[in-house]
Amino acid sequence: MARKLYELVGAEDDRRFSPYCWRSRMALAHKGLEAESVPWHFTDTDAIKFSGQGRVPVLVDGDKTVFDSWNIATYLEDRYPDKPSLFDGLTSRAMAGFFNSWVDTTVHPALIGVILMDVYDHLGAADQAYFRKSREERFGTTLEAFVADGPAKLAAFRQALQPARITLAKQPYLGGVGPQYVDYILFGAFQWARAISPQHLLEADDPIVPWRARLLDAHGGLAGNAKGYPV
Amino acid sequence: MARKLYELVGAEDDRRFSPYCWRSRMALAHKGLEAESVPWHFTDTDAIKFSGQGRVPVLVDGDKTVFDSWNIATYLEDRYPDKPSLFDGLTSRAMAGFFNSWVDTTVHPALIGVILMDVYDHLGAADQAYFRKSREERFGTTLEAFVADGPAKLAAFRQALQPARITLAKQPYLGGVGPQYVDYILFGAFQWARAISPQHLLEADDPIVPWRARLLDAHGGLAGNAKGYPV
Numbered sequence: 001m002a003r004k005l006y007e008l009v010g011a012e013d014d015r016r017f018s019p020y021c022w023r024s025r026m027a028l029a030h031k032g033l034e035a036e037s038v039p040w041h042f043t044d045t046d047a048i049k050f051s052g053q054g055r056v057p058v059l060v061d062g063d064k065t066v067f068d069s070w071n072i073a074t075y076l077e078d079r080y081p082d083k084p085s086l087f088d089g090l091t092s093r094a095m096a097g098f099f100n101s102w103v104d105t106t107v108h109p110a111l112i113g114v115i116l117m118d119v120y121d122h123l124g125a126a127d128q129a130y131f132r133k134s135r136e137e138r139f140g141t142t143l144e145a146f147v148a149d150g151p152a153k154l155a156a157f158r159q160a161l162q163p164a165r166i167t168l169a170k171q172p173y174l175g176g177v178g179p180q181y182v183d184y185i186l187f188g189a190f191q192w193a194r195a196i197s198p199q200h201l202l203e204a205d206d207p208i209v210p211w212r213a214r215l216l217d218a219h220g221g222l223a224g225n226a227k228g229y230p231v
Numbered sequence: 232m233a234r235k236l237y238e239l240v241g242a243e244d245d246r247r248f249s250p251y252c253w254r255s256r257m258a259l260a261h262k263g264l265e266a267e268s269v270p271w272h273f274t275d276t277d278a279i280k281f282s283g284q285g286r287v288p289v290l291v292d293g294d295k296t297v298f299d300s301w302n303i304a305t306y307l308e309d310r311y312p313d314k315p316s317l318f319d320g321l322t323s324r325a326m327a328g329f330f331n332s333w334v335d336t337t338v339h340p341a342l343i344g345v346i347l348m349d350v351y352d353h354l355g356a357a358d359q360a361y362f363r364k365s366r367e368e369r370f371g372t373t374l375e376a377f378v379a380d381g382p383a384k385l386a387a388f389r390q391a392l393q394p395a396r397i398t399l400a401k402q403p404y405l406g407g408v409g410p411q412y413v414d415y416i417l418f419g420a421f422q423w424a425r426a427i428s429p430q431h432l433l434e435a436d437d438p439i440v441p442w443r444a445r446l447l448d449a450h451g452g453l454a455g456n457a458k459g460y461p462v
Contacts, residue, residue, distance in 0.1 A: 088322035094398075094407030095326045101394035102333065163332035167325075176325030 003035040006048055006058040010122035010196060013039040015227045017119065017195035019108065019188035020069040022223070024057040026184035027073050029219035031083040035059070042127040069188075070100055073181050086181035096182045099174070103185050110160040111189055111201075113153035116143055118197035157201065161208060169207040172214065179218055187215045187223070194228035201231070234266040237279055237289040241353035241427060244270040246458045248350065248426035250339065250419035251300040253454070255288040257415035258304050260450035262314040266290070273358040300419075301331055304412050317412035327413045330405070334416050341391040342420055342432075344384035347374055349428035388432065392439060400438040403445065410449055418446045418454070425459035432462070 005025060008018035016022070016037070028035050040047060040056050051058045051067045059066045059075070066075045077086045077093070087093035116135070120143055123131055132143055139146045147153065164186060167174060174182045190212050193201055202209050212231065216224030236256060239249035247253070247268070259266050271278060271287050282289045282298045290297045290306070297306045308317045308324070318324035347366070351374060354362055363374055370377045378384065395417060398405060405413045421443050424432055433440050443462065447455030 089320050090408070091319035091406050091411055092323035092326055094402055095323055095330065095405065095413055097401065098330070098394055098398040098405055098413075099326065101397040105393045105397070162336045163329055166332040166336070167329040170328065171325055174326065174329055175322050177321070180322055182326055182329075 002062050003033065004038050004060040005035040006038045006040045006056045006060075008056050009039040009041060010119075010127075011124040012122075012227065015122060015195050017122065017192050018056060019192035021057040022188040022191040023069040023181075023184045024059060024072045026187065026215075026219070026223065027076055027086055027181055029222050030086055030179070030181070030184070031076050031080050033076070033080065033083070035061075041124065042130045070097070077181075088175070088180060092175070092180070092182075096180075096185070099182045100185050103189060106160050107157075107186065107189050110153070110157040111193060113147060114150065114157050114199065114201070115193050115197040116147050118193075118199065122196040154199070154201070158203070158206075165207055168211045173211065179215060183211075183215060187212065190215075190231070191223050191226070191228075194231055195226065196228075198229045233293050234264065235269050235291040236266040237269045237271045237287045237291075239287050240270040240272060241350075241358075242355040243353075243458065246353060246426050248353065248423050249287060250423035252288040253419040253422040254300040254412075254415045255290060255303045257410075257418065257446075257450070257454065258307055258317055258412055260453050261317055261410070261412070261415070262307050262311050264307070264311065264314070266292075272355065273361045301328070308412075319406070319411060323406070323411070323413075327411075327416070330413045331416050334420060337391050338388075338417065338420050341384070341388040342424060344378060345381065345388050345430065345432070346424050346428040347378050349424075349430070353427040385430070385432070389434070389437075396438050399442045404442065410446060414442075414446060418443065421446075421462070422454050422457070422459075425462055426457065427459075429460045 005021070005028065007016045007021040007025065009016050038047075045054055048054065048056065048058050051065050053067055055067065057067065057069055057072060059072045061079070064075075066072050073086055074093070087096055120128060120131055135146075136142055164174065171177070173179050174186065190201065193199070202212070216231070236252070236259065238247045238252040238256065240247050269278075276285055279285065279287065279289050282296050284298055286298065288298065288300055288303060290303045292310070295306075297303050304317055305324070318327055351359060351362055366377075367373055395405065402408070404410050405417065421432065424430070433443070447462070
């Protein structure tokens with residue numbers, strides 16, 4: 001296949017846990033585009049050297065290489081304008097840029113406090129060493145100290161989701177009546193957790209739960225059929 | 232004039248400081264619609280009793296009465312479809328609903344910690360008594376205790392704006408190339424502060440500053456010409 005998506009995996013090659021890779025995978029499915037999945041580990045630096053940087057997702061589409069999930073989404077939208085739109089226009093595309101930043105700066109930092117050790121536990125030995133060193137440098141503390149007070153961190157994660165919760169109590173998707181890229185941006189966080197964490201992130205009556213269920217079922221159950229824990 | 236907007240004011244009738252009223256005022260201007268401003272104080276409960284509730288903004292448009300800033304925005308969009316769009320489509324309208332909740336649950340609570348006493352200081356005596364009683368009940372502490380540690384609260388407000396900051400470093404408006412209702416939602420917070428607070432909320436090099444300046448100038452300087460403090 002001429003189209004490939006490099007996706008972060010754990011010790012098991014089918015346990016895909018990158019929220020950013022899931023954004024791209026869902027975006028490809030939304031567009032109805034197939035792409036071979038190339039499993040990639042944190043320490044496989046050489047394998048994506050051709051992209052000129054060191055992180056996934058990396059999309060190879062024929063002779064085109066695109067990295068960074070946002071760049072991949074806008075590339076797909078512009079390259080395949082006749083396929084279902086990821087944004088439904090330039091205004092909502094601009095607003096999706098805000099939403100992307102909101103998830104990256106608010107939801108992900110809150111979630112990592114909850115699932116950090118679950119990520120670690122699902123990595124192979126080389127990736128564990130890389131992960132521990134890089135994250136302990138970033139956070140300025142040990143992994144174990146970073147996840148202390150788990151119940152408070154879970155509560156903070158749930159609180160961070162409040163504007164999404166209010167919205168999803170009123171409408172089926174963040175993008176309105178159907179899923180849009182903005183939905184995949186947030187959904188990536190849940191798919192990240194689902195792949196590697198047995199923790200239940202949401203209370204049963206949370207309006208986010210049925211939205212997550214719809215996205216697990218979307219595009220032929222692409223996300224829900226991926227290896228992970230019951231949510 | 233057959234169209235009226237009831238707008239919250241302080242002791243001075245031209246000091247309009249409600250973020251929600253500013254959303255509606257900017258939305259009206261965006262649509263090119265005039266509306267007489269009816270100054271309203273916290274304790275003028277009888278004046279809007281006809282609306283069936285007790286808060287502003289209240290829009291009276293001919294024989295139609297609409298309250299709640301979000302309802303007013305969607306009413307204007309649907310009632311005046313041939314005027315410039317506030318949302319530019321249903322997807323971005325759905326996403327503006329999320330943004331509305333984000334500002335209400337994140338930005339406003341952070342800002343009130345900074346400007347609470349400035350609000351109080353600009354109210355008349357009757358409104359001061361109402362404001363102190365209702366807010367002290369809501370916050371479970373005195374006004375003065377609530378605003379303790381002002382520098383930390385200002386830092387938290389700036390931090391809360393981070394996803395908007397990242398977005399506005401890349402594009403002139405939250406809605407993209409021109410102002411949309413989503414811009415007015417956030418701008419209302421700054422116009423709230425500007426009306427009653429001499430504090431400088433943003434650092435000079437903040438990417439939000441030029442965006443705020445553009446909105447102060449928008450629609451003939453409607454917001455920038457309103458009574459307030461230098462920003």
